[in-house]
Amino acid sequence: xxxxxxxxxxxxxxxxxxxxxxxxxxxxxxxxxxxxxxxxxxxxxxxxxxxxxxxxxxxxxxxxxxxxxxxxxxxxxxxxxxxxxxxxxxxxxxxxxxxxxxxxxxxxxxxxxxxxxxxxxxxxxxxxxxxxxxxxxxxxxxxxxxxxxxxxxxxxxxxxxxxxxxxxxxxxxxxxxxxxxxxxxxxxxxxxxxxxxxxxxxxxxxxxxxxxxxxxxxxxxxxxxxxxxxxxxxxxxxxxxxxxxxxxxxxxxxxxxxxxxxxxxxxxxxxxxxxxxxxxxxxxxxxxxxxxxxxxxxxxxxxxxxxxxxxxxxxxxxxxxxxxxxxxxxxxxxxxxxxxxxxxxxxxxxxxxxxxxxxxxxxxxxxxxxxxxxxxxxxxxxxxxxxxxxxxxxxxxxxxxxxxxxxxxxxxxxxxxxxxxxxxxxxxxxxxxxxxxxxxxxxxxxxxxxxxxxxxxxxxxxxxxxxxxxxxxxxxxxxxxxxxxxxxxx
Ligand code: LFR
Numbered sequence: 001x002x003x004x005x006x007x008x009x010x011x012x013x014x015x016x017x018x019x020x021x022x023x024x025x026x027x028x029x030x031x032x033x034x035x036x037x038x039x040x041x042x043x044x045x046x047x048x049x050x051x052x053x054x055x056x057x058x059x060x061x062x063x064x065x066x067x068x069x070x071x072x073x074x075x076x077x078x079x080x081x082x083x084x085x086x087x088x089x090x091x092x093x094x095x096x097x098x099x100x101x102x103x104x105x106x107x108x109x110x111x112x113x114x115x116x117x118x119x120x121x122x123x124x125x126x127x128x129x130x131x132x133x134x135x136x137x138x139x140x141x142x143x144x145x146x147x148x149x150x151x152x153x154x155x156x157x158x159x160x161x162x163x164x165x166x167x168x169x170x171x172x173x174x175x176x177x178x179x180x181x182x183x184x185x186x187x188x189x190x191x192x193x194x195x196x197x198x199x200x201x202x203x204x205x206x207x208x209x210x211x212x213x214x215x216x217x218x219x220x221x222x223x224x225x226x227x228x229x230x231x232x233x234x235x236x237x238x239x240x241x242x243x244x245x246x247x248x249x250x251x252x253x254x255x256x257x258x259x260x261x262x263x264x265x266x267x268x269x270x271x272x273x274x275x276x277x278x279x280x281x282x283x284x285x286x287x288x289x290x291x292x293x294x295x296x297x298x299x300x301x302x303x304x305x306x307x308x309x310x311x312x313x314x315x316x317x318x319x320x321x322x323x324x325x326x327x328x329x330x331x332x333x334x335x336x337x338x339x340x341x342x343x344x345x346x347x348x349x350x351x352x353x354x355x356x357x358x359x360x361x362x363x364x365x366x367x368x369x370x371x372x373x374x375x376x377x378x379x380x381x382x383x384x385x386x387x388x389x390x391x392x393x394x395x396x397x398x399x400x401x402x403x404x405x406x407x408x409x410x411x412x413x414x415x416x417x418x419x420x421x422x423x424x425x426x427x428x429x430x431x432x433x434x435x436x437x438x439x440x441x442x443x444x445x446x447x448x449x450x451x452x453x454x455x456x457x458x459x460x461x462x463x464x465x466x467x468x469x470x471x472x473x474x475x476x477x478x479x480x481x482x483x484x485x486x487x488x489x490x
Contacts, residue, residue, distance in 0.1 A: 002024075003022055003023065004023045004024075004072050004447070004451045004452065005069055005070050005071060005072055006020070006022075006071070006072055006073040006074065006075060006232075006444055007019070007020060007021075007033075007061070007065040007066070007074045007075070008020075008021050008030065008075055008077075008234075008440045008443035008444045008447070009061065009062070009075065009077070010077050010078075010238060010437070010439045010440040011054065011076070011078035011079065011155070011156075011238070012038065012078075012079065012238065012259055012260055013038060013040075013079050013098075013260045013302075014037070014039060014260055014305060015037055016036050016038050016054060016057055016058070017032055017034070017061075017437075017440060018032075018033050018034040018035075018057075018058065018060075018061020018062060018064065019031060019033060019437065019440045019444070020064075020065040020068060021440065021443070021444030021447070022444075023444065023445070023453045023455075023464070027464060027467050028441060028444060028445065028448075028464050028465065028468045029468065030440055030441060030444060033061055033064040033065050033068065034060055034061030034064050036060075038054065040098035040100060040101075042350075046097065046101055047100050047348065048095035048097055048098060048101075049082065049096045049098055049155070051084060051092070051095060051096050051155070051158065054159070055159060055162055058076070058159055059219075059222065059223065062074060062223055063222075063223050063224060066223055066224055066225055071229050072229065073229065073230055073232045073450070073451050074163065074215075074229060074230070074231045074232065074447075075231070075232045075233070075234035075236075075443045075444070075446065075447045076159050076160055076231070076234070076443075077156055077235060077237065077241045077439055077442075078155045078156045078236070078237075078238055079099075079155070079237075079238055079260070079261075080154070080176035080237045080285075081099050081131055081132055081136070081154075082096050082098065082133075082154070082155050083133060083152050083153060083154050083155065083158070084096045084152075084155070084158045085145055085148075085151070085152055085201070086149065086150055086151040086152075086153065086161075087148050087149065088148075088150040090150075092158075093145045094145050096155065096158075099129075099131030100131065100346060100347055100348055101131075103136075103139045104135045104136055104138075104139050105130065107130070107135040107139050108128050108129075108130050108132075110138065111134060111135060111138050111195060114194065114195055115191055115194055117278070118278065119191075120178070120191065121273065121278040123181050123188050123191060124178045124179070124180060124181065124188060124191075125182040125272075125273050125283065125284030125292075126175070126176065126178040126284065126285070127281045127282060127283035127297065129297060130343065130346070131346075132176070133154075133176070133177035133178060133179060134177060134178040134179050134191075134192075134195070134197070135178075137152075137179075137192075137195075137197045138195055138197065141195075141196050150201065151167060151203055152169075152201040152202055152203065153167065153169070154170070154173045154174065154236070156170065156173060156236035157173070160212045160233075162219075163212075163216065163219050163231050164213035164216060164219075164231050165213065165216050166212050166231075167203050167204070168203050168204050168233075169202065169203045169204070169205050169206065170205075170207075170208060170233045170234075170236040170237075171185075171205050171206065171208065171286055172235045172236060172237040172240035172285065172286045172287060172288065173236045173240070174187075174205055174286075175237075175284075175286035179191065179197070179199075179202065180286070182273070182286070185205075186205070187199060187202045187205070189202070207233065208233055208234055208235045208240070208288045208289075208446055209232070209234075209446055209449060209450045210232075210450070211230050211231070211232060211233070211450070212230070212231040212232065212233050213230065214228045214230055214231075215228070215231065230451075232451070234442070234443045234446040234447055235287065235288040235442055235443070237285065238257075238439040239257050239261075239263045239295075239439075240285070240286070240287050240288055240293065240442070241288075241438070241440075241441075241442030241446070242257040242410050242411055242438040242439040242442055243255060243257065243267060243287055243288075243291075243438075243442065244287075244288050244438075244441075244445055244446060244458060244461055244462075245410065245435060245438040245439070245441035245442040245445060245465050246408045246462065246465075247408065247462055247465045247466040247469065248406075248408055249466070252402070252404060252405040253266075253404065253405065253406050253407070253408050254266055254393045254404045254406075254408070254427075254429075255409075255410065256389055256393075256407060256408070256410070256413070256423065257410055257438065257439075258300065258301065258409055258410065258412065258413025258414060258416075258419075259300065259301065259411040259412050259413060259439075260301065261298070261299070261302065262297075262298040262300035262301070262385065262388075262389070262413065263293075263295050263296075263297060263298075264295055264298050264388075264389055264393060264396070265283075265294050265295025265296060265392070265396045266293075266294045266295070266397070266400055266402065266404070267287060267291050267292070267293060267294075268292040268400055268402075269291065269292065270292060271284035272292075272294055272399055272400050274399065276399055277294075277399045280395050280399060281296070282295065282395070282399055283295055283296065283297070288442070288458065289457065289458055291458070294396060294399075294400055295392075296395070296396070298340060298341060298392060299340045299341050299342075299346070300385070300413070301416075303345050303355065303359070303381050304381050304382075306349040306355040307349070307355045307359070307374070307377060307378070308321060308324075309349055309355075310349040310354040310355050311374055324374060324375060324378050325382075325416060325418060326418075327375045327378075328375050328382055329379075329417075331376060331378075331379040332379070333379075333383070333480065334383050334387075334480065334485050335369055335376070335380070335383075336363050336368045336369050336376070336383070336384075337368065337380065337384050337387050337485060337488050337489050338359060338362040338366060338368065338384050339362065339366070339384070339388075339489050340381070340384040340388050342362055344358055344361075344362070345359075345362075356374070359371065359381070360372065360377070366488075366489075368488070382416075382419050382422060383485075384489070385423075386419065386422035386423050386426040387426055387482065387485050387486055387489055387490075388489075389407075389423050389426060389427060390427050390428075391489075393429070394427075405430075406430050406431075406432055407423060407424070407429050407430070407432070408431075408432050408433075408471075409423060409431055409432070409434075410433075410435060410436075410438035411439065412436060414433040414434050414436055414472075415433075415436055420433045421474050421477075424475060424476040424477075425477050425478075425479075425480060425482065426482045426485070428476050428482070430474065430475055432472070432473055432474075433471060433472045433473075433474065434469060434470065434471040434472055435469040435471070441465060442461075445461040
C-alpha cells in the first residue's frame, strides 16, 4: 500500500520529543521535529508537572510535523502513573503531581494493611512502587481536588483530551495504576471502593490501536490542518511502546528499556501472579496486543542525570557527560557497588540533599569503598546498574520459567557503550543495543497498523524495525565473577 505518515509524541520525565514517522513497504523511518526539556517543578515541598507547558510544546511539535508533509495520525505516549483530575465542567483541577512527590511516603504499607498485599497483587499483578496511582489517590483522600473530581485522566489521555475532547483510559497505561484488574480487564472498582477512592472518576478503557477521536476544530485550525486527522491510542505507556519496537527475532529475549528508568524484564503471553513473583516484587503491566510486560523497575540513568545536575549546580567545571563516562570506563572495575533501587535515590536531587552524597552514604552503609570524585561515582552507578540488570534478568527468567538467550537494550541508555558491555558481562549473555528511539518507533508502528499499514502482529512490527535499524552487538566477557559482585548487593 501507500506510505503512512504520523506524528509520535513521546514524553519522558527529562525531555519530550515529537517525531514524524513514516511507514512504507521498504521500512520505518522517524525524524525528530521538536524536542524540549521537561522536569518536575518544585513548589514548597511538592513536585508538579507543568502540563500546560507540555501541551503547548506538543502543539508546536505536531505543527512542525504537519508543516513538513502529509499527516495521517497523532499518537501520544509518556511515563506512567501520573494523572490530572477534571471537574464536572471538564476543567483541569490543579497541576498534576509528579510521581516523585513525597506525599505518598508510607502509603503503600497503609494500603497493603487496608486491602491485603496478597489480594492486591492477585488482582492487579503490579509491583509495589511507592508512586503507583493507587497510592497517589490514597494520599489524596479528603483533598478538595479529589472531592471535586469528576474524571481522572492519565497524562497521555489528558493531552489527547485537549486535542480531541474525548475521554478515556488507554489500557497499557491504565494497568500501571495498580487499580486495573488483570484478570477481568476492567478497573479494580472493588479495591478502589474499599480504599475510599472514588472509582467513578476512572474513565472507560480503550485498547491500543483504537481511535481516540478526530481533532477538535479549533485545534485543527491552530495546527494548520484541514483534514480530519485522528488521534490514535497507541501503547500510551512509553515502556509499552518501547517494547513493541524491540527488534527481537525469537521469543527468548529479555529487554531493558533504558531511559530515566530502566525497565528490565520479559514479554509474556500471561501474567505471572505467583507468590514468588509477588515477593520478588515483579510487575505484570499490560503490553500491546494483550501481552504481559513482566518486569522490574530499576532506578536507571536517573541517578546519573541527577548527579550531573547536582555537580553542575555546584559549578564542577569538568563534568561533561561523555568524557565522564569514558573516564568511568577506565576506572577500577566494580570497586563500589550499591543497591541502585534504594528508595532514597527516588527523590530529585537538591542543594540540601544532593544525589552524589546519597550514593556515598549508601556505599558507606554497605561497607563498600566510598566513592568521592564524579568519575568514581559515575563508575559506581554504572556497575550498580549492570549488577541490578543481572539480578533482574535472572529473576524474571526464573519466575516465568523461560529461557533467555539475549538481552535487548533499547532507549537512550543503549548509546552508553560501557554500560552495554558491562550488562553483557554481568548477565553472561549477548546484548543487542538499539534502537535509541524505541518508544517513538512503537508509537509509530501501532498508529501505522491502525491506519492501514500491513503489520498483522508484533513479529511483523519487529521485523520492520530490524530491516530499518542497525543494532550493536556486545559479547559477554568472563574476566569477572559477577556472582560474587551480585552477592555484595543482593
Ligand atoms: C518509564 C516509566 C516507567 C514507569 C515510570 C514512572 O518512563 O514509564 O515504566 O514505572 O516511568 O511512570
